[in-house]
Amino acid sequence: MGGSLSAVSETSIHQFTVKDSSGKEVDLSIYQGKVLLVVNVASKCGFTESNYTQLTELYQRYKDQGFVILAFPCNQFMNQEPGTSQDAHAFACTRFKAEYPVFKKVCVNGQNAAPVYKFLKSKKPTFFGTRIKWNFTKFLVGKDGQVIDRYGLTVPPLSIEKDIMKALGYEGDVSKY
Numbered sequence: 001m002g003g004s005l006s007a008v009s010e011t012s013i014h015q016f017t018v019k020d021s022s023g024k025e026v027d028l029s030i031y032q033g034k035v036l037l038v039v040n041v042a043s044k045c046g047f048t049e050s051n052y053t054q055l056t057e058l059y060q061r062y063k064d065q066g067f068v069i070l071a072f073p074c075n076q077f078m079n080q081e082p083g084t085s086q087d088a089h090a091f092a093c094t095r096f097k098a099e100y101p102v103f104k105k106v107c108v109n110g111q112n113a114a115p116v117y118k119f120l121k122s123k124k125p126t127f128f129g130t131r132i133k134w135n136f137t138k139f140l141v142g143k144d145g146q147v148i149d150r151y152g153l154t155v156p157p158l159s160i161e162k163d164i165m166k167a168l169g170y171e172g173d174v175s176k177y
Contacts, residue, residue, distance in 0.1 A: 012145030021089035
């Protein structure tokens with residue numbers, strides 16, 4: 001029902017290498033000790049404006065506390081990321097002032113799914129299985145590289161701010177911040 005996954009031997013997101021928007025390899029171990037929000041993004045989706053706006057706001061608010069957003073453009077959902085990886089990067093940085101990394105376009109589902117996405121999905125399947133349903137699915141990853149939670153496309157980034165704060169180590173009742 002949710003799509004099968006090939007065995008994932010990695011135990012942390014920090015064990016993966018991905019490519020940036022220009023094709024240069026990036027070892028995700030550079031993010032050890034950081035809280036990550038991994039998002040499959042698209043520039044032509046009905047959720048683009050609200051998600052990118054809120055992602056940029058969250059990043060600006062928490063980047064100095066060790067929070068990083070990792071954006072992976074994906075064209076698997078009704079061709080809503082039709083351009084090149086560089087186009088997707090330029091769009092995010094120009095239109096939404098994204099200062100966080102925007103990587104090379106990836107597949108998030110199917111046989112050609114990026115290994116990092118196979119890992120993320122295997123760690124937090126949904127009631128319906130592992131398949132990502134649409135753009136802007138978000139995975140919150142702790143400082144140790146473990147997946148904390150998964151949020152669907154209808155969950156606005158700002159609504160998970162308390163989870164981000166908790167992962168960053170804010171103490172006590174985070175509602176007062």
